[in-house]
Amino acid sequence: MKRVDGYAPIRHYALIGDGRTAALVARDGSIDWLPLPRLDSETVFARLLDAERGGAFELAPEIDFRVEREYVEDTNVLQTTFVTARGTVRVTDAITLDHGGLLPWFELVRGIEGVSGEVPMRWRIAPRFGAGESAEELSIDRIGAAVRATSRGSSLVVYPFDAGDPHHTDDEIGGLFETDKGSKASLVLRATHDEPIPFARREWAERRLDDTVGDWKRWLAGAGVEGDWDAVVRRSALALRLLTYVPTGAILAAPTTSLPERIGGDRNYDYRYCWVRDTAFTLDALINLDLLVQVHASFAWLLDAVATTEPDLHVFYDLDGERVSAREELALDGYRGSRPVRRGNAAAGQLQLGCYGDLLETAELYVREGNALDDATADRLADILDHLTTIWKKKDAGIWELPDAEHYTVSKLSVWTAFDRALRLVEEGQLPRDRAEAWRECAKDVREFVEGECWSESRGCFVMFPGSAKLDASVLRVSRMHFLDLAGERFSSLVDAIRDELGAGEGLLYRYSGQQQVEGAFVACSFWLVEALARAGRLQEARKTMTQAVGQANDVGLFAEEIDPKTGAFLGNFPQGLSHLALINAAAAIRAAEEA
Structure with a gap:
C-alpha cells in the first residue's frame, strides 16, 4: 500500500x-x-x-x-x-x-x-x-x-x-x-x-x-439473512453494529469527522452524531434483518432524544440523546490537506421536514412488526404531528442539508408520509383518533401540492423543488412511501429520468443535478435506485445495478459516503452507515420482489 x-x-x-x-x-x-x-x-x-x-x-x-x-x-x-x-x-x-x-x-x-x-x-x-x-x-x-x-x-x-x-x-x-x-x-x-x-x-x-x-x-446468528446478497448484507449488518453506541442504543452516521467529499476541499463534516433520518433508516434495515433487540433499544433511544426538543425535531442528537449546538475547528492538517477539521455540524440548527416522516415511518414499522406504542409515546408523536400541521408549508434545508431553503420535493413527500403513517397508526389503535381529521386534511393538502407543483411533464419526473429543472436522486425513496403507483407510467418515468441524468456509470449516481464536478457519486443513491427498480418489478435491472454497486465496496466489504467514479477512490466519512443500511434495504426489496 x-x-x-x-x-x-x-x-x-x-x-x-x-x-x-x-x-x-x-x-x-x-x-x-x-x-x-x-x-x-x-x-x-x-x-x-x-x-x-x-x-x-x-x-x-x-x-x-x-x-x-x-x-x-x-x-x-x-x-x-x-x-x-x-x-x-x-x-x-x-x-x-x-x-x-x-x-x-x-x-x-x-x-x-x-x-x-x-x-x-x-x-x-x-x-x-x-x-x-x-x-x-x-x-x-x-x-x-x-x-x-x-x-x-x-x-x-x-x-x-x-x-x-x-x-x-x-x-x-x-x-x-x-x-x-x-x-x-x-x-x-x-x-x-x-x-x-x-x-x-x-x-x-x-x-x-x-x-x-x-x-x-x-x-x-440472530439476523434473518438469505438470498444472493447474504454475504454483503451480513457485512453491512456488522458495520452498522459498530456504529451503534451500546450503552444508549444511539446510532452514529459514521465514526469519523472531516474526511473530505473532495480531496483538498472544505466540504468536510463531522458525522459522529445520531441523525433522526439515519437512525430511522437504520431501524428499517434492522427490522428487515429481524434484529429486534437492537431495534427496540435504538427506537427507545430515538424517542427519548426527540422528547428533549418536542414538538420540534432536531436534525441530530449526540450519543446521550442531547441536542448539539457547539462547533469548533480543530488544529489538525486534515486528510491530505483537506481543511477545516470540524467538531460539531452546522446542520444542527436547520429545519428538515423529512425528519418527521422518517420518525413516523419508523413508528409504523415498529407496530407493524407486532409491537405496540405506550401512552407516553403515542401522546408525544401526536403532539409532534400537530406541530407538523403548522410548519409543513415552510421551506426547509432538505435531506441534503443545503444552505438555500426551498420547498424540496423529497421533504414534502416525507411530510405526506408522516401523516399517512399516523393515520395507519390511528387505525391500529396506536394514536388518538380525535386528532386524525386534521392529519388527514394535511395529507390531502400535501399531496395536492406535490402533484401540482413538483411534477414536471417535460422532465417526466419530480423536480428538486417547484420551479427548478434539477433532479434529485433522493426522490427515488418515493418507492417505499406508497405515494405513487409503482406499476404506473409516472413512477417508471421518474426512475429512468433520474438514472439517465444522475448516473455516473457502474451503478453509481450523483445526489442531484450539477454535482458532477463538485463531489463523488453518493453510494446510498445506488441502492435507492436498486430498491426503486425492484419495487417497480424491474428485477433484471435491479439485480444488475445491485451487482455493480456491491462491486464498489473495498476489499473487506465496507463503503464510504461517496466514490469518485473516475478513480474508484472513496470520499467522505467512513464507513458510512447510510451506505450500508441502503444496501440492506435494497437486498430486501429484491428478495421481496422475487418472492411476490
Missing part, C-alpha cells in the same frame, strides 16, 4: 470496535484512528486527519511486504496477512468483548502468528491524546514489562507478549521482534481514565480475542 504524504487511501481502511468505540486499521497495519473512551470522544490516534501530529499504532514487517486481509467470517475481527520474501505473518486485530458485552475497560488485542519463514517485525505507538483539541501533557514510563502513556488523567498501557523488549522516548513507544513458523506473539493495549489500570494477563487477553470471534458470530 502506498501512502500519499503519509495518508492511506480511505478505501484501504477497515473498522474494528466493540459498541463503545471503534478504530480504523489501514492495509499496512497502522491504526490511524481511535477515539477514547467512546465513539465521539477526543482521539488518541488521529493520523487519519494529520499525518505528522495525529498519532498512530503501527505494526508491520520491517522488510517489503504485500497484504491480504479479511474479516474472520461473520465477525468484526480483522485478519491481515503480510507476505514477504522471507516468510508470512498473520495479524488478528480486535477490540475485545466480554461474553458479548463490554469490558469495564478498553482493550485492543493484536495477535501475531508466524505462518512461515522468519519475518522481522516492528511496532510503534505514538499516542496523541486529544490531538488538535486540547493541550497535550504526555508522560511515558515503564511499569515492569509494560509501558504506560498518560495525559490529563487518561492512561494507555501496552503489554508486549513475545513482541520484543519495549523501548520508549518522550513521545512514543516501540519494539522489534521476529516471527517464525508457529510462533505466537501479542500486543495488548488497554486504556482507562481516572481509575486504576488493570494489568493484562496474556492468557486471558488471548482467550478474549478468541472468544470475541464467537461473540460476533452469535450476535449475527
